[in-house]
Amino acid sequence: MKIAGVIAEYNPFHKGHQFHLDRGREITHADYVIVVMSGNYVQRGTPAMFDKYTRAEAALRSGADLVLELPVSVATGSAEYFASGAVKMLADTGIVTDLCFGSECGSLMDLQKLADILAEEPEEYQILLRKYLKEGMSFPAARAHAMKEYAPDLASDLLDAPNNLLGLEYLKALKRLHSTILPHTVQREGNAYHDITVTDGKSASASGIRDTLMKSQGVFTDRILQQLPFPELYKDYEGLSPVSENSFSLPLLQKLRALQDQPLEQYFGVSAELSNRIWNRLDEFSSFSGFTDLLKTRELTRTSVSRALLHVLLDVREYKPASVFRVLGFRKSSAILLKELSAHGNLPVITSLSQAGIPPKELYADHLYESVRSLLHGRSFQNEYRRKMLVI
Known part of the structure; x- marks a missing residue:
């Protein structure tokens, strides 16, 4: 049985993500797809615009078979922490055979060569990195300059694109874990990650969709609705100030x-x-x-x-990889994955908060998010203890 892993935020889930899921299943020949997804907070260091259940449901309706939640410290960490924690979670399932991620370049070979250098950190590269850090550059900028000097032909354009950078971190994490999971990359289509324009007939970025919704104060225009595979999922957000x-x-x-x-x-x-x-x-x-x-x-x-x-x-004081598999939802036709996860995974499977194991700070983060969202939108508070996992 082949099972592809996907690491995502889906903030929100749009048609570009749908393409990635479909293409990923195709190139990996996967029987099932497991998504590990950020919860109510994301890697940019902000709350998600849409709650984790809405985003997980969009993924499940679009073909994901099982959605697991990343811990807060992983979801809100730097690219290295985010990738390391997410890849470890996939490896801990004991059943994921492949990892499929998006990239601007679409070349696994080039990304792997660069990732090997970053993982091994040759002395010459380290000297260059320290030089640029001493000049007052941020770590990402210093790393990019050091790599471009160390391997100019290879790194000339790979380090300038956010999905390439995340892909490099995924590959580094696989290497450091000595994982047998096979990586694959799908070339990103449509607008660039930081392109905030939303136009007819072209796939927008998640940041573009969020920016448009902020400017429209939560009004889902036709251009926005065209980008969302299941726009009816967002009816509770229509016309309301977006969470930011x-x-x-x-x-x-x-x-x-x-x-x-x-x-x-x-x-x-x-x-x-x-x-x-x-x-x-x-x-x-x-x-x-x-x-x-x-x-x-x-x-x-x-x-x-x-x-x-x-x-x-x-109150996040340290980086903590997942200690449990928190299930946000699954497809009925893929229920076998829960049995396989319980049998082969390295962590306990949590399908309900009545089960012990969810760290208290994770619950605090979720209840703070829901408190702010419910007050902002004038809706009743949804207690995490009474939320049921999604079954599609």
Whole structure:
């Protein structure tokens, strides 16, 4: 039995993701597809615009057979942490045979060559990396410059695209785990990852869809609806202010005030420099996004600052790979996967919160998200203990 693994955020699930699922199943000849997906918070260091159950249902309706949830510290980590935790989760299933990921270049051979260098870190490359870091570059920028100098022909365009970068991290993680999972890549089609335009007849990026919804204050225009395989799933969001980091501005400010002047290095991703900047500029706080902009520097990227602030808010103090398989949903026709996962997986399978095993901080993060969303949208609070996993 061949089982393909897919690592995703699906924020939201759009037709480009549908293409990736379909193509991934085709090139891997998979009998089943297991998706490990971010929950209510995502890798950019922000809350997801759409809750995890809505996104998981879209994936299941579109052909995914089983959706598992990534822990918060993995879902909101840097590309390396995100990839490492997600790949480990797939490996821990004991049943995933293949990994399929999207990339801008579409060349597994080129990505693998580059990933091998990054995983082994030859001395010459390390010297170059340290040189650029000393010049004050952020780590991603220093790594890109070092790699382009170390392997100019190979790295000239691979390190400039976000999906390529994530793909490299997946390949590094597989190598370091000595995993037998076989990697495959599907070339990304449609708009680039950071392209926020949404036009008729062309696949938009998730960031483009989110940006358009923010500008329209939650109105799903025809152009947006054309991008979503199952637009009816979003009826509860129609015309309502989208969930964003600024929806969490007050909780973040309250948390920082409660911690006033305490060292924040205890939180995942918070350096001494960032901790000092937070306290020096706290009185200028206007919003989550505004404060992030105030704190960023040449060395501290905006995304790394946003992640760090989110970790303070959610009390995430360290990177913790999955300790359980939290099942968000599955297809009835693929129920055998739950049995196989229980029989061969390295972690306990959790299908209900009545079962022990979900870390308390994961529940806190979910209930904070739902509290903010329910107040923002004027809807009743959905307690995680009473939510049932999806069965399609």
